[in-house]
Amino acid sequence: MAKARSAAVESRAEADNAPRSLWRNLDYMYWWTGNGVSALGTSISTLAFPLLVLHATGSAAQAGSITACHMIGALVTLPLGGTLADRVSRRALMVLAPLLQALAMGTIALLVHRGDPAIAALDALALAGGLAAGLRSGVSMPALRRIVPKEQVSAATAQGMGRDMVARLVGAPLGGLLYSLARWVPFLFDAVSFxxxxxxxxxxxxxLGPDGPAGPRPGVFADMADGLRMIRRSDYLVFTILWGAALNAVTEGFTLLFVVLVQFRGGGPTEVGTASSLALAGGLLGSVAGPALMRGLGARTVLRLAAWMFVACFAAVVWVPRPWQIGLVLLVAMASIVPLNVVTESYQVRLVPDAYLGRVASAHRFSVQVVQWAGPLGAGLLADALGVRGAIGVLAVVMAVLALALHVARHQLRILDRPPAEVRELAPVSPAAAVRGPDGTARPEILTSTAVEKGDRMTEHPGFPDRARPEADALSPVSPPAVPSADGILAADRDRDLVAERVRTAVAEGRLELGELDERLAAVYAARTLGELRAAGLDLPVPGPRDALVVDRTPASPLAVGVFGGFARRGEWVVPPRFTALSLWGGGRLDLTEARFARQETEIRAVALWGATEILLPEDIEVEVKGFGLFGVFGRRGARRTGRPGTPRVVIKGIALFGFVKTRTVPGRPPAY
Structure with a gap:
């Protein structure tokens, strides 16, 4: 009897501690219903736009231009929206962005009501709405994390996907009905939904955050760079971003081929609509089953199973004879894809700190969306060359490779072996990311410990508060340690190389006989200390800081690439006549202070796409910067001209798109001997 009473008490305690239902969370209901109505309005206007343009001009190309303008606008501001979500009030962004969208859509409704609007005006307003949509998309994931407990993020994500599926399912017929009433009504409905x-x-x-930083706030582009460093810190984030981008391109290509295949099987617009409705129903089914499958089977199993189910659907859709059967296959395909998205987003939310979630989530969405155009384009080319069946077969092979990658990437996906509740956050990239608590003081758990992830294994490294470190108390203040003289300091390889260069220069100038070269170099490389090294080159002139800068040596590789990673060129490397540095969601540094050049004229092309490149320049070479920034910064402060004859000339060209290329002049290092 006592045991039964104890079990009942424990059960009641667990029920009290369990998070309440999302449907009883008033803030979540505001978020869910508001975005649901907005998704319905977007579905309605998406249908009405091409109908309006086709009615006015009869041009399918102009009808597509409006959708393209909206997509380009949303893509351009998506990284900025994620960065702003980690800097300024997320609530303000969530209110301001839809108001801008409502203004753009309301203006379209007014123009349509007055008469036939100009296509250029519709394109401009669609672009403006897309720019606002990108800002809004960047803040959605960080806001959701604050609205619901972490334990319920996967359920909230799945419910949001199901809501959007229903909105798309209802939006198409409702949009047609509203358009039949009056051409301006669908756009007014969308404006009201915003x-x-x-x-x-x-x-x-x-x-909704973000919390204020403990230190001074860096610039916007520095924040973007911190977000990229956060992504590079986790093998899981890098893998899922690249893998998800490839999956999205394949899915978009499959969507195009599905329409072509239905028509090839004798179906018309009605059959295409029916098959699309079945696919959306499958997505709704997957959103309901996704969280339960993840709890029952485990995240890794759900991910692999969903990928192989998608491969099977590629194979099945080729052989089923009737359009409605194609729709059933699409139902299964969509039901398998939605749990896959639930898994990846749930672990992303648990892994990334709140202070970085906006930037990381927007980087993920941008990477997925920036390549989606390649899917329909590639699928169309394959269909023309191989036929519809052959094109679907090629996509099936590509999808099988993506599914196999989930089995090969054991290390990158090891985090999925733990339940989301046991996943620990990555450490902040910089001390400025430490956030303040409600009382305005910095949170001690961030200042006194650092959790560092290597792959997906996380270890703690204890830090120290602002007081003196414990080991400092054990140092005796009586006398400082003895400092050896400069001649007794051990020589480094770089020191020997500099003296060896002086020896070779002296031979080339006729100061030393050619027969003395080997003897002198042997003495240089045998020197252990700076004193012995000084003696080996005592009678040789010390070259100026920029003498013998153009050398007849094999130059380094003409390309440096940082894609979700970094690159560095430093030391006495030989710069080729044309050098390209590419930073894509990554960064790099080119240090020219000790470099040599293969030619008198050198051209450096620096391209930073959502990345950062720093170029360190010596004091007395001629530099010209011709690059420019598009929503980015191409710094020119490092450009300095000299009139000294024979000085190498470096021209820096390129572009910084949502990134920066920084040029900085640093003083040369004189030799230490």
Whole structure:
């Protein structure tokens, strides 16, 4: 009897500690309903736009231009939206961005109501709405993490996907009905839906962040660079971003071929619509089953199973004879894809600190969206060359390779072996990321410990508060340690190389006989200390800091690439006549202070796409910077001209798109002997 009473008490305690249902979370209901109404309005206007343009011009190309303008706008501001979500009030962004969208869509409704609007005006307003949509998309994931407990993020993500599937399912027929009433009504409905989501965002009561930094706030581009470093720190994030981008391209290509295949099987627009509705129903089914599958089977198993189910659907869709059967296959395909997204987003939210989530989530979405155009383009080319069946077969092979990658990438996906609740956050990239608590003081758990992930294994390294370190108390203050003289310091390889260069220069100038070269070099490389090295080159002139800068040696590789990673060129490397540095979601440094050049004229092309490149320049070479920044910064402060004859000339060209290329002049290091 006592045992039964004890078990009942424990069960009641567990029930009290369990998070309440999402449907009883008022803030979540504001977020869910507001975004649901907005998704419905977007589905309606997406259908109405091509109908409007086709009615006015009869041009399919102009109809597609409006969608392209909206997609380009959303893509351009997506990284900025994620960065702003980690810097300024997320609530303000969640209210302001849909208000801008409502203004753009309301203006379109007004122009359509007055008469046939100019296509250029529609394109401009669609671009403006897309720019606002990118800002809004960047803040959605960080806000959701604050609205619901971490334990319920996977369920909230799945419910959001299911809500959007229903909105798309209902939006198409409702859009056609509203368009039949009046051509401007669908756009007015979409404008009102954006007002609704802005109001719902304003009604959310809990703080959405971000919390203020403990130190001075860096610039926007420095914040972007910190977000990239956070991604590079985790093998899981890098893998899922690249893998998800490839999967999205394959999915978009499959969507195009599905329409072509239905028509090839004798179906018309009605059959295409029916198959699309079945696919959306499958997505809704997957959103309901996703969290349960992840709890029951484990995240890694769900990920692999979903990928192989998608491969099987590629194979099955080729052989089924009727359009409605194709729709059933698509139902299964969508039901398998949605749990896959639930898994990847749930672990991303648990792994990334709140202070970086906006930047990391926007980087993930940008990487996925930036290559989606390649899917339909490649699928169309394959269909023309191999036929529809052959094209689907090629996509099936590509999808099988992606599925196999989930088995090969054991180390990158090892984090999936733990439940999301046991995943620990990555450490902040910089001390400035330490956030303040409600009382305005820095959170001690961030200042006194650092959790560092290597792959997906995390270890703790104890830090120290602002007081003196314990080991400092054990040092005796009576006398400082003895400092050896400069001649007694051990020589480094770089020191020997500099003296060896002086020996070779002296031989080339006729100061030393050619027969003395081997003897002198042997003495240089046998020297152990700076004193012995000084004696080996005592009677040789010390070259100026920029003498013999152009050398007849094999230059280094003409390309340096940092893609989700970094590169560095430093020391006495030989710069080729044309050198290209590419930073894509990564960074790099070119140090020319000790470099040699293969030619008198050198051209460096620096391209930073959502990345950062720093170029360190010596004081007395001629530099010209011709690059420019597009939503980025191409620094020119490092450009300095000299009139000294024979000085090498370096021209730096390129572009910084949502990134920066920084040039900085540093003083040369004189020799230490």
């Amino acid at each position: 007002l609704f989501v802005a109001l719902a965002s304003a009604l959310i009561r809990r703080p």
